[in-house]
Amino acid sequence: MIKVGYIDDVLDQVENYERKLRRFQIELIPFEVGTQKADYIEQIYKNQVEVLLIDYKMASTIGFNGSALISYINDEIPDMTCFILTSAERTHITDKLVIDNQIYSKEIFDTEADDPDRTEQFQKFVEQLKNCAEVYQSRRELKCKEYEELLDKKKSRVLSVPEEEEFCRLYHALSSYGMVEKLSDTALQSDFEQKLDDLLQLGNMILQKE
Amino acid sequence: MLHNKREIGFDVDAYTARLIGRENVSKIEGAILELAKNAYDADASIVCFYYDSQTHSLLIIDNGEGMTEDIICHHWMRVGSSSKKNSFVSASGRVKTGAKGIGRFALDRISDYCEMWTSTKDKALVWDVCWNDFSGSKSITEVKARLYDTDDTLLSFAEIDKWTNLQVAEQLRQPEVRLQGTGTVFKLTGLHDDWSEAMQNKVRRHLENLLPPAAVENFEIYFFNEKTSAEAAKIHSSSIEQFDYKIIFQVTDGSLYHDSDSDSDSESDSDSDSDSESESDSESDSESDSESESDSDSESKSEVKIELIRNEFDVIGKLDLTAAGFSEKDKMYFLGQAIQINLPLRQLVSQPEGKNLIGSFKGTLYFNKVIAPEKERKKYYYKDFTERKNFTKEFGGIKIYRDYFRVRPYGEYGSSDFDWLELSSRRNKQPAAISHGSGRWRVGSEQIMGVVSISRYNSNLEDDANRNGLQDGPGLVQLKEILLAVIDEFERDRQYVGRKLDQYYKEQSRIQAELEELERLAEQRKRWEKEQARESHETKAEDSAHPSIAAPVANPIQVQQLFQDAMEEKNQEIQELLNEVKMLQTLATTGIVTNKFMHEIRTLTNNIGVELNSAYEALVYDNDPAYAVKQIRRAVGNKKHFTSWFNITIGAVSRDKRHRKNCNIYETLSDFMDSWQAVLRKCSAELEFICEPQLKIRCFAMDLENIFSNLISNSISSFERDSLVPLDEKKIMIHISETVNHVLQIDYLDTGWGLSDKYKMHPERTLEAFETDKVAADSGLDEDGTGMGMWIVDQIVRDYQGTVDLTDNKTRGRGYHAVITLGGSND
Helix, strand or coil, X not given: CXXXXXXXXXXXXXXXXXXXXXXXXXXXXXXXXXXXXXXXXXHHHHHCCCEEEECCCCHHHHCCCHHHXXXXXXXXXXXXXXXXXXXXXXXXXXXXXXXXXXXXXXXXXXXXCCCHHHHHHHHHHHHHHHHXXXXXXXXXXXXHHHHHHHHHHHHCCXXXXXXXXXXXXXXXXXXXXXXXXXXXXXXXXXXXXXXXXXXXXXXXXXXXXX | CCCCCCCCCCCCEHXXXXXXXXXXXXXXXXXXXXXXXXXXXXXXXXXXXXXXXXXXXEEEEECCCCCCHHHHHHHHCCCCCCCCCCCXXXXXXXXXXXXXXXXXXXXXXHEEEEEEEEECCCCXXXXXXXXXXXXXXXXXXXXXXXXXXXXXXXXXXXXXXXXXXXXXXXXXXXXXXXXXXXXXXXXXXXXXXXXXXXXXXXXXXXXXXXXXXXXXXXXXXXXXXXXXXXHHHECCXXXXXXXXXXXXXXXECCCCCCCXXXXXXXXXXXXXXXXXXXXXXXXXXXXXXXXXXXCCCCHHHCEEEEEEEECCECCCCCCCCCCCCCCHHHHHHHCCCCEEEEEEHHHCCCCHHHCCCCCCEEEEEEECCXXXXXXXXXXXXXXXXXXXXXXXXXXXXXXXXXXXXXXXCCCCCCCCCCCCCCHHHHHHHCCCCCCCCCCCCXXXXXXXXXXXXXXXXXXXXXXXXXXXXXXXXXHHHHHHHHHHHHHHHHHHHHHHHHHHHHHHHHHHHHHHHXXXXXXXXXXXXHHHHHHHHHHHHHHHHCXXXXXXXXXXXXXXXXXXXXXXXXXXXXXXXXXXXXXHHHHHHHHHXXXXXXXXXXXXXXXXXXXXXXXXXXXHHHHHCXXXXXXXXXXXXXXXXXXXXXXXXXXXXXXXXXXXXXXXXXXXXXXXXXXXXXXXXXXXXXXXXXXXXXXXXXXXXXXXXXXXXXXXXXXXXHHHHHHCCCCXXXXXXXXXXXXXXXXXXXXXXXXXXXXXXXXXXXXXXXXXXXXXXXXXXXXXXXXXXXXXXXXXXXXXXXXXXXXXXXXXXXXXXXXXXXXXXXXXEECCXXX
């Protein structure tokens, strides 16, 4: 079952969406809404979601619209596909922050009692969600290899500062999904800081000798 | 593995280079203007264009600084290279206008063969080229021009001794013309165009418009053929001697204005001495407001200083200004004192924070009417303009000059860019007369002309490479916005005067008619008394058995009946039109409300669909009837919500609301407010409605509903405005009470964001048609305000002799407050 996050300031239909997606082996996870964009990143990792559905018109309640939130999330997690799910007319969204084929009307969930055309449209939507989740999964696996390499370097204490940062980012992302082994806080401590400590210690020793 | 590295260069076909040039200078008038600009950039004090019809050649002479061999080789011969790119101020301080290194192609546009003589202080050279050499398949480096040293002087190379126009030749030989030293002469032969009289006149007209009137000193242009007199050869810039209104404006960017013009006719006293009684003058508020702000951002300090000079109305000594409602300051304005208006730029432009994208610039516009019916001349006390010609044909419309040189084709009469500010379509949208009580008068594109002076120092206003205007972009958009705002201020002032004069005229006409009627009745009475006296005298003299024969008169009852019938018919017509207007106002309000809540209506429709579909699937796939029932109930709830919508929108036009009757306000509005409360709850907003229960008014119920629907939908828009910090409270409070003389007072207050900067200092402007801020458009959702809602409110309130007072909004931090009075029925 893939996990799809759902961000909307009005959650009155979420139960219907959940039931419908569950029939297609998709678990819909509604997020708590708030005004801090960073909190959504935490919820992504906490809930291990692989795709996101985000309502568009939320500015009057949380201070920004769905497309601005997607822009933020993609800066933090570029591999995560985010869809706009809105009641607004698709062509009326003119801020050009989300590509057209990632904008869906909430009408997609209304298959009008098995109307063949509507059902087909919904199935395509589901396929797209699954496909995006697979892509996200594959990219994470690729990232696992990068992580392993950096971990080796870390163990040999040859990580540069940018590599150190990338290592921490990958660890945070991958460990949230249980894809890499959890490390102790000591193990996570920056090599750079350790090196700095060593250097300072050496300096002290030289001074003491003199 | 890479080896044997070679570097190879690009080349370009000679014909392509020529094609680029022709694309850039496509019109003959453009080519001539380009060459005149080159002379100006070379610090020339004179440039002459001499067309010789016998040899079908054109001679262009200037006394600029000339070119050295180095400049010819490295700049003149190098396509796309211009010595003006980096050093664009000439030795005498002129800001050079060219920079793209394509001006020389203007020569190719004019003729096949070009011979150039040029001399600096040190040396004279002759250069020639046959442009047809560029036509073959040669590479551009294979095309050669020839360069010679020469002993010729400027005038000997121009062969002035052989000219048939002796008069002009004599004039140009005079030492004060200074055509003896440095300069450049082009002999162009094999001209491409037919230089007919019409063509020459066209070029002359363009040259007349090349420079703004009386702005450029020490630069003269001559254009002549063999027959032109010396006097006619000199080009005089087109200027405007007469005007009804003169509008001088200056945009400052909060820092120093880069102005090389010593003639600062637009420099105005920065003190605002506006008259608060005048609509146009109330801007003084905004000035003081902007001054008091301690905004550190220089962009937001940008402002537009406007001076309006009224020269249209001949009212001094002709009418009692006080009786006509004018103030003492108005009197000074009618005497020629300029009206000073200062506006912060942020109120006029759509850029966030009112950012000035262009920098400082200025301009002068003139308004001139060409015709006016006799009745209007009398009514508005127009000054005599019978001798006035249509300036626009000669001068053009609103033209742009960059560092004193024309940026074509803006304002060019007869071209599609004549009305580049789209004043005509603006006027078509708001075609009201200046006397109209509520509609806006808009100036016609042929009634306004003038000059906008920009500079090379301005940003975001680059020339298009093809010398055909400015590049499209935010700078040009902002320029247009500012000009329209300046024009708007002038229109307001003219309409302010027009409305007062119209009212005065009506009052005077009524008094005059009453006097005439009294005079007529007195005359009638006198005649009747005379008749009576004569008749009684004759009766005594004659036989009393013969009664006097009365003059045939109309039956007074019949006359009265006819009069009543006519009046009834008229009243019926008026009533029908009134009903029609009411219906249209209601339909417009329905449209506005529906449009504003399209998102909510769509959400509601989606929800019902999803709920019914979920109920179906719960039964068919999950065998869960309880869930199905739950969803059906929710769908029914949403359906009820739809009913609220219908009550507000479709319900507004129901038949019983279309008749004027005595209404108990509370009872009339109770259901309507309930419906709004239901709608607002969905938007997480609250509505408090307090109305004294005994209040009555004779009205159309739809009028009251229209007032509130428009106000409430505006409040909801405000509640939903994008903001980093959401509103704490979304509440609307409506309180209806009765004040003195049975005047109803509606106190409307919301807790939204309040009016945008555009209307903060002038909230009354929101009552005009098509006035809308752009907040909705900026939200990313393509929803735009219609600008009709508050206009409809104002129209309705006027019908009831009421007022809409929005002044509290000027000082409110947040929230919107309207105090509306309704004076009772108007029948």
